[in-house]
Amino acid sequence: MTTFQRQFVYISTIAAFISGVLYIGLRTFAEPEDPWAIVNHPLEPWALKAHILTAPIMLFAVGLITAQHIIRSLRSSLPNGRQSGLIMTVLFGPLALTGYLLQTVISPLVTSILSWTHLGLGLICAVALAIHWRVLQGRRLKRRPGALPVLRLPSEESDQADDHPRSPEVT
16 A cells, blocks of 8 residues: 555545544534524534545545455454454445445434444444554564565465466466
8 A cells, every 4th residue: 555545545534533423413412502403513514524535535535445444454364463453444334334324314213223223333443443443554664674565465476486487387
């Protein structure tokens, strides 16, 4: 994963997380001054709009690293970051799905269930990302200076030993 991709994932995820936490905080804990107010706080719609704008950017960032980082890491035997990465990988689809469904569902009960599910999944993913960053940061610090991070699959390692392409056997 390149530095740009790493920073893009972290920045977009942090932006989506902050806007989501701000929205749910204003929605849940702010008390409206006017009993007839539609929103609890004047910034509530802005926080929701910020979250709706940053979440697709985060989806794009995760899609950008799927082949090069996520799939290759799941196939490798590298233990560092595997559990936190697996948690994020498994929960990211339901997180995105609940986020999209929240924008289309009309029923107050279903909206409430989706909202709390989305919040829980988002918090778990955020904690898993923080743990993932911490574990991988430790691995990066242990690397010798100037070394590039290279993740090779077992099949790629055996291909590296051959100086020539494999030819099909003739029978």
